Amino acid sequence: MVSSRAISPIWALIIAAVFEFIGAYFLGTAVAQTIGKGIVNPEVIKVIPNGIIIVFAALIAAIIWNLFTWYFGIPTSSSHALIGGLLGAFVVGRGFSVVNWNRVAGIFLVLVASPIVGLVLGFLFTKIAYSFSQRSSPRANSLFKRLQVGASVLLALSHGTNDAQKTMGVITFSLVVLGLYHPPSGTFPIPRWVVVACAGTIALGILSGGWRIIKTLGVKIYRIRPIHGFTAQSSSAIIIYGAALFGFPVSTTQIATSTIMGAGSAERPKAVRWEVVREILITWFVTIPVVALLSIFFYLLINKLL
Numbered sequence: 001m002v003s004s005r006a007i008s009p010i011w012a013l014i015i016a017a018v019f020e021f022i023g024a025y026f027l028g029t030a031v032a033q034t035i036g037k038g039i040v041n042p043e044v045i046k047v048i049p050n051g052i053i054i055v056f057a058a059l060i061a062a063i064i065w066n067l068f069t070w071y072f073g074i075p076t077s078s079s080h081a082l083i084g085g086l087l088g089a090f091v092v093g094r095g096f097s098v099v100n101w102n103r104v105a106g107i108f109l110v111l112v113a114s115p116i117v118g119l120v121l122g123f124l125f126t127k128i129a130y131s132f133s134q135r136s137s138p139r140a141n142s143l144f145k146r147l148q149v150g151a152s153v154l155l156a157l158s159h160g161t162n163d164a165q166k167t168m169g170v171i172t173f174s175l176v177v178l179g180l181y182h183p184p185s186g187t188f189p190i191p192r193w194v195v196v197a198c199a200g201t202i203a204l205g206i207l208s209g210g211w212r213i214i215k216t217l218g219v220k221i222y223r224i225r226p227i228h229g230f231t232a233q234s235s236s237a238i239i240i241y242g243a244a245l246f247g248f249p250v251s252t253t254q255i256a257t258s259t260i261m262g263a264g265s266a267e268r269p270k271a272v273r274w275e276v277v278r279e280i281l282i283t284w285f286v287t288i289p290v291v292a293l294l295s296i297f298f299y300l301l302i303n304k305l306l
Contacts, residue, residue, distance in 0.1 A: 122262025
């Protein structure tokens with residue numbers, strides 16, 4: 001909305017924050033279930049003294065990486081960071097056997113495939129939109145500005161649904177490991193206070209830190225107009241919410257980036273700033289191994305200090 005000048009920056013962030021909260025609070029917890037019990041069964045390690053150290057090391061590593069990439073305005077994957085941190089800490093702390101590798105393989109497959117689907121959808125949606133309108137006419141721009149506001153609402157809902165649930169899953173997992181929460185056997189309901197806290201936190205995060213990433217996504221990759229904003233955001237919302245329905249955590253930043261690339265390529269491939277895209281791709285590929293190594297370091301450090 002901001003990069004295409006469909007709405008002012010402050011209103012874009014306010015709208016996004018409100019609907020991020022709504023999406024996180026009302027639209028289910030399937031992704032939280034995957035994070036909380038799909039990667040490692042909390043029942044397996046809740047009686048092990050170092051269980052909470054594993055979770056803490058994973059979170060510290062993921063947070064440091066996300067802050068680093070946020071500071072430099074690099075869109076990165078919090079999903080990759082979180083999963084990389086958990087895998088590194090679990091493997092060094094408890095060995096390979098505690099990880100549900102079949103489930104992890106499915107998560108990785110969706111993480112890799114979703115940006116590719118985003119690129120294709122962004123390209124196709126933009127081509128279809130061009131077929132129904134003149135590319136740069138004032139009337140078309142006015143129409144797509146209005147449509148983009150609606151698409152932005154859907155994107156905020158889907159983003160809140162997927163991203164906030166990752167934190168819900170980690171917090172609930174930690175509560176089980178600490179013996180502070182005892183879900184019925186075979187189930188993993190998320191406590192209501194955890195849902196409220198995570199929904200509120202993601203809304204505040206959008207208000208306080210969203211502008212740096214907006215500039216990279218909407219200006220440095222491709223200078224988008226309302227038609228690109230509408231098609232990219234619509235494509236992103238479909239993919240992100242679809243993944244959430246099936247409980248798959250996805251990188252919302254990767255998907256948003258790939259749909260913008262697809263939308264820009266549909267008009268002028270040479271106008272896409274591929275050097276920026278290359279930097280982002282490198283960041284994506286190094287996130288999991290780097291965060292895994294960081295989590296291993298913090299796990300060993302904490303154990304030594306204790």
